Amino acid sequence: MKKTRVLAVLFLIWVEGSGQSVDYVAELNQPVLWGDARYNGLSGAMTAMSGSFTALAENPAGAGLYRQAAFGSDLSIYSTTTFKNSNQFPTGNAFTLNLANLGYIGTEPETGWNVFFTYNSDDLFRQNLNYTQNGGGSIQQQWLENSNYYVPDDLPFVGPYEDMLYQSYASDRNDTTGEYYSTANLNNTDFVHDLHRTGMKNQWTLGFGAAANKQLYYGASVKIVHSYEKVTVAHEENYTETTDLTSFDVLDYWDNSGMGISANAGILYRPTQALRFGLAVDLPQVYSFTQNWDTEMIAKRSSVSQIISKAEGYGLLYQWSMMTAPKIKSGLTLVGGRLGLITLSHTFIPHKFATALSKEERFLNSVINNELDDQHTLAVGTELRLGPVTLRAGSGYTNAFQAGRDTRWRRSLGISLQSEGNTFFMSWSQFRQSTQYFPFSAAYTEALAITTQRSILSIGSTWKF
Numbered sequence: 001m002k003k004t005r006v007l008a009v010l011f012l013i014w015v016e017g018s019g020q021s022v023d024y025v026a027e028l029n030q031p032v033l034w035g036d037a038r039y040n041g042l043s044g045a046m047t048a049m050s051g052s053f054t055a056l057a058e059n060p061a062g063a064g065l066y067r068q069a070a071f072g073s074d075l076s077i078y079s080t081t082t083f084k085n086s087n088q089f090p091t092g093n094a095f096t097l098n099l100a101n102l103g104y105i106g107t108e109p110e111t112g113w114n115v116f117f118t119y120n121s122d123d124l125f126r127q128n129l130n131y132t133q134n135g136g137g138s139i140q141q142q143w144l145e146n147s148n149y150y151v152p153d154d155l156p157f158v159g160p161y162e163d164m165l166y167q168s169y170a171s172d173r174n175d176t177t178g179e180y181y182s183t184a185n186l187n188n189t190d191f192v193h194d195l196h197r198t199g200m201k202n203q204w205t206l207g208f209g210a211a212a213n214k215q216l217y218y219g220a221s222v223k224i225v226h227s228y229e230k231v232t233v234a235h236e237e238n239y240t241e242t243t244d245l246t247s248f249d250v251l252d253y254w255d256n257s258g259m260g261i262s263a264n265a266g267i268l269y270r271p272t273q274a275l276r277f278g279l280a281v282d283l284p285q286v287y288s289f290t291q292n293w294d295t296e297m298i299a300k301r302s303s304v305s306q307i308i309s310k311a312e313g314y315g316l317l318y319q320w321s322m323m324t325a326p327k328i329k330s331g332l333t334l335v336g337g338r339l340g341l342i343t344l345s346h347t348f349i350p351h352k353f354a355t356a357l358s359k360e361e362r363f364l365n366s367v368i369n370n371e372l373d374d375q376h377t378l379a380v381g382t383e384l385r386l387g388p389v390t391l392r393a394g395s396g397y398t399n400a401f402q403a404g405r406d407t408r409w410r411r412s413l414g415i416s417l418q419s420e421g422n423t424f425f426m427s428w429s430q431f432r433q434s435t436q437y438f439p440f441s442a443a444y445t446e447a448l449a450i451t452t453q454r455s456i457l458s459i460g461s462t463w464k465f
Helices: 010-017 022-028 037-041 053-058 060-065 140-147 152-158 160-167 364-371
Strands: 004-007 070-084 089-106 113-136 189-211 216-239 245-272 275-282 286-301 310-323 327-335 340-349 375-386 389-398 408-419 422-437 448-464
Touching: 022 364, 037 053, 037 389, 037 408, 037 422, 037 448, 053 060, 053 089, 053 113, 053 189, 053 216, 060 113, 060 189, 060 216, 060 245, 060 275, 070 113, 089 189, 089 448, 113 448, 140 152, 140 160, 152 160, 160 286, 160 310, 189 245
Parallel strands: 004 310
Antiparallel strands: 070 089, 070 448, 089 113, 113 189, 189 216, 216 245, 245 275, 245 286, 275 327, 286 310, 327 340, 340 375, 375 389, 389 408, 408 422, 422 448
16 A cells, blocks of 8 residues: 545545534534523513514514614624533633624505524634543544455545544454454544634524504515535544554545525514514525635554554535525514513424435435434514613523434523613623534544534624614
8 A cells, every 4th residue: 555645436525524514513403592681581582572683684564663864883802611510621612703683674655565684604614622532432433344345446436534543554354254453452542633614604694674554564575695614624533442552633625605595584473562472484495615725644663664543534615505494473562561571482493394405315214314413493482671771681491302412501691771862782692512523523432422502692783773
C-alpha cells in the first residue's frame, strides 16, 4: 500500500459525511427559536400577539393591528455550553454576536393592508465540544465490519472511511478469510473528540396584514429561508493493548449550505379588548443544498513508516434537496388593560411529513419515520406594566420527539422602557436539553451522553412614526 487519495462515490459521501443526518432534518423542521428581544423575553409565546417583528413573521395577521409605521432592530449575544452528563462538567463553550432581527411595517389607510418586511435569525448553530473517554469502543469497529469479504480494490465502493482505514495502514486483511482486523484492542480505546460547528438558519419575510372587521384580522407572507453549517471534527484514539497500532486520528470537515422558499398565513380574532385568539400555518420549506466534504486518516504503527501511513479522501461538490414538515401554531392572549397580559402558544409539527427529495437521499425518509415523532412545543409568557417600564417572563416545553433526545425546557426574562414613540428592549432566554452525541455516526461507537445549554441575551428597539 502507499499514500493514496480516494475519490468516493457521491452517494456514499452523503451517508458517511453525515452532513445530512436526521439531526439536521429535525433542526430544519424547528419553528423560530430566537427572535427579537420581546419575542425571546416571552419564550416565543406570541401567536396571538403583535408588537414584535418576529411575531409578524410567525403570524402575519398581527400586522393588521398596527396604526402607525414602525421600524425595529435587535442584536444578540449567543452562547452554547455542553456538559458531560456523568459529572455535569463543561466540555465546550461557543459565543457569537449576531444581528437577530430587522424589520419595518408601513400602514396603508387607502387599501387597509399593512405591508411588512422582516429579517430574522431563526436559529444559531454554534458548538465547541471536547469529549474524552477511556476504555470505550473505537470508531474503527463498524468500518472493519463493513469492509469484511471485500477485496481492497472494491473498498472505495463500500465507503470512503472503509477504504481509507485500509489505505492508512490502520487495518490489515486476512487473505484467507477475507476479514479485516486491527492489531489493537478496539474495545479498550482512549479517545479525544473535538467538534467545532458554526452556522445558522435564517429567513427574510415579506407579508401583509389587514382587518376583515373590528374583530377579525388576517395576513399572509412569503419567506426566503437560508441554512448553512460548517463542521470540523478531530478524533484522536490511543490504544494501551496493542501489538503494533498505537494511535489513530481522523480529521473531518464539511460545509453545507442551502436556500429555500416557504409561505405562511394566519388569523387573529379579538372578540373583546381583553381576549385574542391566534392561528397560523407555516407551509413546508423546500430547500436545495450544496455540500463539500473532506477527510483524512493517520495511523501510527511501529512496523510502518509514518511517511506512507496516511490516507486522504475528498468529495466533489454535491447537491441535495429536501422539504420540511408544516407547522400549525395556535395561541391565546388575555389582556389586563394597562396592567399587562398573559399569552400562551402551541406549535404542532408532524415531523414525518419531512421528505428528502433527491433520489439518493430517499432512504433517509424511513429513518425520519422511525426516529422522529410529532412535536408539541408549548410556551407561556406574561408582561407586567409599571408605567413606562414593562417586565416580562416566559417558559416553554417541547416533548421528547426524537430518539436519544430528552424533553427540552425554556425559560426567559425581559424588560423594556417606553419613551414617546420609542421602546427599548432587553431580554434573556435559555434552552436546556439532555441528548446523545455520536462521533461521526450512531453506527460507529456508543453515544456520548451530554446536556446542551443554549442562551441568548437580546438588546433591541422599536420606533413608531
